[in-house]
Amino acid sequence: MYTDTDYLKSIAEEIAADKNIDTRNNIKPDHHLVTETRRLEKAIIQNLTTIENFTQRDTFHFNTLGKLVNICDLLYNITTSANPNVMVLINLLNTIKEVLPNEIRPNLRLPKAFIEMQKERLVKIWTSQSQIMDEQKISKKLINIAGIPFMRFIEHKTQLYWGDLIWLKGYQSKLEIMDWENADCNSPQEALLSLLIGRDFNDDRFFIYCKKYIKDRTNKVQGKRRRLLEYAECEKLVQEDTQIGIPSYDARANSLSTRLSKWIREEIDFVETHERDQLQAKFEFKWSAEMIAFFFKLLHERKIFGNITLERFSEVIAANCSSIDKHEFQASTIFSRFYKKDVELIKVVHTLLQEMLDDLGKFLR
Numbered sequence: 001m002y003t004d005t006d007y008l009k010s011i012a013e014e015i016a017a018d019k020n021i022d023t024r025n026n027i028k029p030d031h032h033l034v035t036e037t038r039r040l041e042k043a044i045i046q047n048l049t050t051i052e053n054f055t056q057r058d059t060f061h062f063n064t065l066g067k068l069v070n071i072c073d074l075l076y077n078i079t080t081s082a083n084p085n086v087m088v089l090i091n092l093l094n095t096i097k098e099v100l101p102n103e104i105r106p107n108l109r110l111p112k113a114f115i116e117m118q119k120e121r122l123v124k125i126w127t128s129q130s131q132i133m134d135e136q137k138i139s140k141k142l143i144n145i146a147g148i149p150f151m152r153f154i155e156h157k158t159q160l161y162w163g164d165l166i167w168l169k170g171y172q173s174k175l176e177i178m179d180w181e182n183a184d185c186n187s188p189q190e191a192l193l194s195l196l197i198g199r200d201f202n203d204d205r206f207f208i209y210c211k212k213y214i215k216d217r218t219n220k221v222q223g224k225r226r227r228l229l230e231y232a233e234c235e236k237l238v239q240e241d242t243q244i245g246i247p248s249y250d251a252r253a254n255s256l257s258t259r260l261s262k263w264i265r266e267e268i269d270f271v272e273t274h275e276r277d278q279l280q281a282k283f284e285f286k287w288s289a290e291m292i293a294f295f296f297k298l299l300h301e302r303k304i305f306g307n308i309t310l311e312r313f314s315e316v317i318a319a320n321c322s323s324i325d326k327h328e329f330q331a332s333t334i335f336s337r338f339y340k341k342d343v344e345l346i347k348v349v350h351t352l353l354q355e356m357l358d359d360l361g362k363f364l365r
Helices: 006-017 031-050 054-079 084-099 112-135 140-146 148-155 162-176 188-198 204-219 224-241 256-274 289-301 310-320 331-337 343-364
Strands: none
Touching: 006 031, 006 054, 031 054, 031 084, 054 084, 054 112, 084 112, 112 140, 112 148, 140 148, 140 188, 140 204, 148 162, 162 188, 188 204, 188 224, 188 256, 204 224, 204 256, 224 256, 289 310, 289 331, 289 343, 310 331
């Protein structure tokens, strides 16, 4: 198995060490570099097309491409530009890549020159896409977050890999076919959120944005039950947007849907455990819980509320009534006071009922 790229590397090192050659002004690449590159191209392609064992072929493929990327970067660092010698290596890499385009490992490092060559094109693409988003009234903050994958290549502050390029191409394709006016969402803003979730854009900045967006959405509704339903709706939308098999933006981090779903479930657990459902209105009695229980017990005995059991009746009273000293009390408190026979309490209720009878008598005269 022919894997020797040492001679090509030594040629590149000689070029890099020659202080008398200004590669930027050279119209033609180094003759020895070109000759050795052509020889290697034939040898590498022959090996790739004859190795039948996938594991062996994959190892050879990855190691060879990795070595050629290193040599390409060595030549690039001379002028930090895609000089003629660099282009010889770029063309070699492109030729070898096309032999087995579907067998390139995602963790293959991209040549610096290749990334540099993409900048102008990516700047034009993102400028156009961000302008469209702005016209759709999408928030500036979300637009900036949506531009992170493009800026990662344009600014090139971190090492980039083949998997990063494939992810960006898929993202770019989705943006180009986006029908903002007829997207299956409530707004262009949510359509962009849906797209980024679907592409598993698991960057921390987008994850934080999604959390704040869900928080703002749930905080707009009142009541424990409605808040729980809103959280559940958000979780459902995240799961619906998630696409199985899509590579993550950051292959080393958990998927966005996994992180969001876990966070939403924790929020749901908190609301269920610690929040009380605030009713819109309660009967605010100027009585104690004992008087409320005694009064409603009299009504219950006369079947005013049908055949409801006392246990259930106590729950309804606790949910809909507040006493002079407590806004909230338990159903067990009411139930335990149904049978109290406090004489002073009975006198107060008796006086009230008597006054009501006197008022009713006036209508009968």
